Amino acid sequence: MATETTAATEGAQGAAEAAGNGGEAVGMPQLDFSTFGNQIFWLVVTLVAIYIVLSRVALPRIAAVLAERQGTITNDLAAAEELKLQAVKAEEAYNQALAEARAEANRIVADAKVEIKADLDVAIAKADAQIAAKSAESEKAIAEIRASAMDSIKVVAKDTAKEIVAALGGKADAKAITSAVTTRLKG
Amino acid sequence: MATETEAPSGLQIHPMDQFLVKPLFGGDAINFYTPTNVTFWMALSVLCVIGLLVIGTRGRAIVPNRIQSIAELAYGFVYKMVEDVAGKDGLKYFPYIMTLFIFIVFANFLGLIPMAFTTTSHIAVTATMALAVFFFVTILGIVKNGFGFLSLFWISAAPLVLRPILAIIEVISYFVRPVSHSIRLAGNMMAGHAVIKVFAGFAGVLGVGAIAPVAAITAVYALEVLVSFIQAYVFAILTCVYLKDALHPHH
Known part of the structure; x- marks a missing residue:
């Protein structure tokens, strides 16, 4: 070619x-x-x-x-x-x-x-x-x-007042003392 | 398919031998039906077209493989070109333009194979295609628009005085179209291949030390790859432009 x-x-x-x-x-x-x-x-x-x-x-x-x-x-x-x-x-x-x-x-x-x-x-x-x-x-x-305390106070106050009165040489009138204490307590 | 035998006398370069048309099976006579290297390389291009566009797409895949992608790319490329340049009504002629484009692309690229024969480097081939396009669009233009086709040459946008002169120029340029259309392609293909062959001749003379010619061949070859595609593209897009002129001759 x-x-x-x-x-x-x-x-x-x-x-x-x-x-x-x-x-x-x-x-x-x-x-x-x-x-x-x-x-x-x-x-x-x-x-x-x-x-x-x-x-x-x-x-x-x-x-x-x-x-x-x-x-x-x-x-x-x-x-x-x-x-x-x-x-x-x-x-x-x-x-x-x-x-x-x-x-x-x-x-x-x-x-x-x-x-x-x-x-x-x-x-x-x-x-x-x-x-x-x-x-x-x-x-x-x-x-x-309180009520019972009041009663106790009454008793004690009466007793104490009686004793004081006795000690002072007076004959305590129980009724008078009681009324006095009651009056006082009410006071 | 030109092989070179270096004559003992020295520099013998035959850049044009590669363009010789020769009968495939010997003999001298080249009748129109003789199978020649033209036949061989054109047949190869047909096989390549079938390989790419038919066998490559046989999967019909929604997600394409590589060859199908290339086929779709080529289709979309030409389709869009026709649509953009020639318009919607130009799409009727898309198969013709696709035929021309795909044939030129494959002929050009097959011609780049060493020892190959480049069918598109022959003016007979490109002129036949260019003339076919020319007559096709001219007849189409006359059939579609009748006398109105002549308004292609009568530029109504120009001043009245200039119009006859422009008309003459337009007519001349219209009839020169097939010449430029064909010689552009054939000339590009022929010149590139001849240049490669000349450098190859230098390389043959210089022997082993032929670094410069081989580098030059590489560069020219790369350029030719580019040119092969671009010329096919140019041929197709010019066909579209001519088609557009035939379909819509009014500027």
Whole structure:
């Protein structure tokens, strides 16, 4: 396949001759018109072949793939939007449930407070009554004690007065002393 | 598929040999139906298209694998380009533009394989495509807009005095379109490959010490990778622009 160029002669004529002589490029092989028919024929065959392949198989397929992908993306986005809505709804429901639970808890706490208050009032009333009873009892006891103390004082005062009178040399009149002491004590 | 044999005399660089059209199975005659290296490399590009866009997407996965991602990327790239440039009603012609773009991309990149034949470096190939685009959009424009298609050349935004002059310029530029459209692609591909080949010739002469030519080849190769894609993109986007002119000739 050894080909050699002698760049001496140029132009289409020379090239045509050279090509005819078995593969020596003289000048520009591009201008060798004897090969034009061949090239154009095979070019047309090639282009028609490519066109048929593209228009029958390749382009519809790629278009379909691209459309399908676009569809998938759109669907996925829609699904994502749907899920997002659901999530928002779920959150709302959760918040509502939480609020309800709070209200319920508050109500229970209030009820419990009222109940406890009622119990407490009863207990306080009971305690007050007990305290009142106790203090009444105590007062009574104190009054008794005071009364008994008074009597004791009377006796002691009478006795003391009798003794003092006796010591002073007088004869004590028991009745007079008693009245005197009583008057004094009342004083 | 030009292999070089260094002639004993010294510097022998054959940068254009790689563009030779040769019959695949020997013989000299190149009839239009003869399977040539053109046939081979174009068939390879068809196989690559099938590999990427058909076999690569056979999984039809919602989450794509790597090859399917590339296929979808290519689809989306061209689809968006057609939509942005030619408008919504241009999308009807998306398969045609996709066909051109994907063929040019693969032809360009297959041509970058060492020893490969670059089909898009031939003016016959690019001119056929450019002329096909030219006639297609012209006929489409006339069918869609009738006489109104001529308003493409009558720039109503310009002052009345300038309009005839601009119309002449517009008409000339309109008919130059297929030329620039085709030569841009073929020229870019041919120049890059020829430059690589010239540097490769230097490397061949210098032998083991050919650091500079190899570095240069690497740099040019990287540039060519970029150019391969950009030229396919430019070809496709210009097609979209022409299509837009045909669909909406009013400026």
